[in-house]
Amino acid sequence: MAHHEHDEVVVTPQPADKAHIRKIWMTALILGVVTAIEFLIAFTVDNATFRIAVFIGLTIVKAFYIVAEFMHMKYETKSLIWSILIPTIFIIWLIIALLVEGGEVLDARF
Amino acid sequence: MATKSVTLDKPMRSVWDGGESPMKASYGKLMMWFFLLSDAFTFSALLISYGMIRYSNPANVSAATDAGYRASQSEWPIPDMVFNAVPFLHGVHLPLVFVGIMTFILIMSSVTMVLAVEAGHRMDRRAVEKYLLWTIIGGATFLGCQAWEWSHFIHGTDEGILLADGTRFFGANLYMNEYGPQLFADLFFFITGFHGTHVFSGIVLLVLIFFNAATGVYERRGHYEMVEKVGLYWHFVDLVWVFVFTFFYLI
Numbered sequence: 360m361a362h363h364e365h366d367e368v369v370v371t372p373q374p375a376d377k378a379h380i381r382k383i384w385m386t387a388l389i390l391g392v393v394t395a396i397e398f399l400i401a402f403t404v405d406n407a408t409f410r411i412a413v414f415i416g417l418t419i420v421k422a423f424y425i426v427a428e429f430m431h432m433k434y435e436t437k438s439l440i441w442s443i444l445i446p447t448i449f450i451i452w453l454i455i456a457l458l459v460e461g462g463e464v465l466d467a468r469f
Numbered sequence: 470m471a472t473k474s475v476t477l478d479k480p481m482r483s484v485w486d487g488g489e490s491p492m493k494a495s496y497g498k499l500m501m502w503f504f505l506l507s508d509a510f511t512f513s514a515l516l517i518s519y520g521m522i523r524y525s526n527p528a529n530v531s532a533a534t535d536a537g538y539r540a541s542q543s544e545w546p547i548p549d550m551v552f553n554a555v556p557f558l559h560g561v562h563l564p565l566v567f568v569g570i571m572t573f574i575l576i577m578s579s580v581t582m583v584l585a586v587e588a589g590h591r592m593d594r595r596a597v598e599k600y601l602l603w604t605i606i607g608g609a610t611f612l613g614c615q616a617w618e619w620s621h622f623i624h625g626t627d628e629g630i631l632l633a634d635g636t637r638f639f640g641a642n643l644y645m646n647e648y649g650p651q652l653f654a655d656l657f658f659f660i661t662g663f664h665g666t667h668v669f670s671g672i673v674l675l676v677l678i679f680f681n682a683a684t685g686v687y688e689r690r691g692h693y694e695m696v697e698k699v700g701l702y703w704h705f706v707d708l709v710w711v712f713v714f715t716f717f718y719l720i
Contacts, residue, residue: 370688372593379587387580394572401549401565401719411720418715422708429583429704439492439499443506450513457517461524469527 386428393417501698505705508667512709515663516716519656526650540630546649548718554621568718571614572710578607579707586700589693594682597696601679604703608672615665622657657717664713667706674699 397417404410427433432440484491492499529544531537538550549564556567581603588596625640630647632638638647646654678699687693 370592370594372588372596373591375591375593375596376587380584383580383583383587387576390576391573394569394576397715397719398565398569414715414719418711421711425579425704425708425711429579429707430701436491436493439494439502442492443502446506447509450510450517453513453517454520457521458524461521464521464525465527468525 382428386424389424390421393421495694497694497698498701501701505701508705509709512663512712515656515660516712519660519716522652522656526652529649540648542630542650544649546653548720551622551648552618552718556617560627565718567614567618568714571611571618572714574607574611574614575707575710578604578611579704581607582700582703586693586697589687589696592688592693594685594688597682597687597693598679601675601682601696605672605675605679608668608675608703612665612668612672615661615668619658619661622654660713660717664706664709667709671699671703671706674702 397414400410400413404413432443494502523545526545527543529538529541529546529550531539531541531544532547532550538547540546540550552568553562553564554567555561555563581600585597585600585604588600623640623642625638625647629637629639638645640647641654641657643655643658645651648654678695681687681695682693687695
């Protein structure tokens with residue numbers, strides 16, 4: 360029997376989903392606007408604590424949109440979402456542990 | 470009666486007992502998610518180490534003095550004062566502008582990547598090819614920008630620093646740097662280098678799937694799931710850059 364694996368398959372593409380594509384561009388717009396706000400704050404606000412708090416908050420907003428929309432996590436099953444999100448508590452623990460440690464090292468050195 | 474006995478005889482089964490995909494995702498996609506989770510741990514460890522080391526050094530406060538900002542080997546530098554160069558604008562103090570451009574390029578390449586995934590769902594081969602090419606161009610441009618950024622960091626400013634023996638040292642390497650404590654330069658090379666390696670691997674994967682899409686491999690296979698998996702990886706690289714941008718350049 361002859362192999363037909365390399366024969367051309369005729370595939371008719373489906374039309375683009377306008378609403379879906381608009382949503383992708385809206386997400387991109389949100390990411391762009393949030394970055395623009397970060398720039399604005401970087402050039403205008405001097406208060407260090409306020410700046411750091413806002414930057415971290417806005418970074419989490421951007422991370423949410425990238426993971427939820429671009430990586431499509433929002434539309435996955437609950438069990439998949441939690442299997443990925445719950446292990447990240449180890450990252451939160453590491454942040455707390457090492458920043459406390461960093462403060463102690465600073466105190467010990469100076 | 471018959472219906473009742475059927476329901477009673479049926480063994481207790483949950484979706485986790487086999488024969489089904491409870492997470493409604495293929496093996497490959499699931500494994501990509503878990504790989505990305507482990508990669509997130511690696512990047513977190515690097516960025517949190519940066520935070521810890523930065524926090525254990527005194528901050529450079531000379532920008533507030535009359536003499537203006539001066540780099541110090543014992544004080545952690547202000548990123549705005551280190552990363553302030555833009556190609557073709559030598560000597561102009563433009564903090565954040567070049568990294569801003571790089572961030573924009575990477576976000577745009579992420580957008581074209583989602584558009585490629587979307588086209589793959591519709592089995593639209595020409596659109597998949599078009600958007601994959603745009604994504605490859607975006608990624609390569611980002612890498613080029615990063616190469617320039619590294620080159621500038623390594624070669625240093627016009628002033629450099631005055632060493633104890635009276636000579637001047639310009640730029641940075643793994644043993645010396647003019648910007649601040651040695652670990653600042655080491656962490657810069659390691660963190661942005663590790664991210665750049667990821668971008669490079671992403672471009673290799675994108676070229677491979679572009680080749681496969683163009684030769685009709687996915688059309689014969691009947692789905693474009695490979696584009697989705699590489700897409701997940703590419704968005705993750707973008708996600709990491711968002712964090713590197715904040716913790717290395719903004720704060």
